[in-house]
Amino acid sequence: MNHTQSNILPSKLPNVGTTIFTVMSKLAQEHKAINLGQGFPDFNASPDIIQLVTKAMQDGYNQYAPMPGTIDLREQIAIKTERMYGYAPNPDTEITVTSGGTEALYAAISAIVSPGDEVIVLEPCYDSYVPAIELNGGIPVYVSLSSDDFSINFSQLQSAITSRTRAIIINTPHNPTGTTLTQKDLQFLAILLRDRNIYLISDEVYEHIIFDGQQHQSVLRHAELRERSFVISSFGKTYHVTGWKLGYCIAPRELSTEFRKVHQYLTFSSFTPLQIALAEYLRNPEPYESLPQFYQQKRDFFVNLMQQTRFSLLPSRGSYFVLASYGHITDESDTDYAIRLTKEIGVATIPLSVFYSNKTDNKLLRFCFAKKEETLERAVERLMKI
Numbered sequence: 001m002n003h004t005q006s007n008i009l010p011s012k013l014p015n016v017g018t019t020i021f022t023v024m025s026k027l028a029q030e031h032k033a034i035n036l037g038q039g040f041p042d043f044n045a046s047p048d049i050i051q052l053v054t055k056a057m058q059d060g061y062n063q064y065a066p067m068p069g070t071i072d073l074r075e076q077i078a079i080k081t082e083r084m085y086g087y088a089p090n091p092d093t094e095i096t097v098t099s100g101g102t103e104a105l106y107a108a109i110s111a112i113v114s115p116g117d118e119v120i121v122l123e124p125c126y127d128s129y130v131p132a133i134e135l136n137g138g139i140p141v142y143v144s145l146s147s148d149d150f151s152i153n154f155s156q157l158q159s160a161i162t163s164r165t166r167a168i169i170i171n172t173p174h175n176p177t178g179t180t181l182t183q184k185d186l187q188f189l190a191i192l193l194r195d196r197n198i199y200l201i202s203d204e205v206y207e208h209i210i211f212d213g214q215q216h217q218s219v220l221r222h223a224e225l226r227e228r229s230f231v232i233s234s235f236g237k238t239y240h241v242t243g244w245k246l247g248y249c250i251a252p253r254e255l256s257t258e259f260r261k262v263h264q265y266l267t268f269s270s271f272t273p274l275q276i277a278l279a280e281y282l283r284n285p286e287p288y289e290s291l292p293q294f295y296q297q298k299r300d301f302f303v304n305l306m307q308q309t310r311f312s313l314l315p316s317r318g319s320y321f322v323l324a325s326y327g328h329i330t331d332e333s334d335t336d337y338a339i340r341l342t343k344e345i346g347v348a349t350i351p352l353s354v355f356y357s358n359k360t361d362n363k364l365l366r367f368c369f370a371k372k373e374e375t376l377e378r379a380v381e382r383l384m385k386i
Helices: 020-030 047-058 071-083 100-112 129-135 154-160 184-192 253-266 272-281 291-306 333-346 373-383
Strands: 095-098 119-124 139-144 166-171 199-203 227-235 247-250 322-323 363-370
Touching: 020 333, 047 272, 071 095, 071 247, 095 100, 095 253, 100 154, 100 166, 100 227, 100 247, 100 253, 119 154, 129 139, 129 253, 139 154, 139 227, 154 184, 166 184, 227 253, 272 363, 291 322, 291 373, 333 363, 333 373
Parallel strands: 119 139, 119 166, 166 199, 199 227
Antiparallel strands: 095 247, 227 247, 322 363
16 A cells, blocks of 8 residues: 555544643643642542442443433433422433533534534633534634623624524533623523524533522523523532543433434443432432532632732632633743643643633633642642742
């Protein structure tokens, strides 16, 4: 076989390399840095849920689960959804269990996006949205969130809508900025989409990590938006088990039907023992209802510690992230500064510019505070040296 230039496989994602999360985590390991970059807890899940998973495996639940998820789990998700948002989705036709929120996002995008369709993405945004759009032949259309408070500029959003707009992706609580959408935001969105054939993909994986007495404004609360939406949740975020990769999507019957067609050929079904365990664990609402208080305590602890450093922290109203401004310290690019902090100070963060298509650099770093108090204390001790 003649290995000429023409034999080189053309990339479907030519702009995608190793993600910054992998790069920074590897750098953190090499330099023995404290990793406040990648978003995962450094503490364990409840022993109760671990015991339930072990029991499920010992009880023989080790074969394929039904494609949409075990019926017990879907029923418990329906009960939880009604308890939280006043809406009871049909477990048979409107709830699909997935291998994490990322799979759910991919399946939702694949279900509705065809070549040439435009999908509006609000930047900064989570890094899986755009590759999923592009792999399905879609065209990402970028609308930047307001630079001062990362709110949605609805006039810019309206201007971005064309006859080819197929969907809009929203995320609340928001990764990476820690902002949240309000009831008024959802009302504006409903007015904007009224009489338009545009779908909504609502990434709500941090739904229970919300602070200061706010009520999470799930799209599921809003009857008009709900009819056109895929709403995505994550057990990994809620129960401190990001490595378990289990989530779910709630969507109307017609949308779920198309979603499941993709899901069944993407993963078919998700890890069975976890589904058995979570169906049981969900019967007790206390673990997810106490999550706002649990993480608000961590946020406040970290924010108070960081007052001893030269960084200026932006408000975090949800998620387990907070942004820190450093422009008054150095004029280095955020990526260069994040790398230098990891190597010289021993604390890994994520530069905000990686969440923008054009690498907008506002001199902001993302810190994850889903860590033990001693981890946060050690990190801030190092950051105080700057």
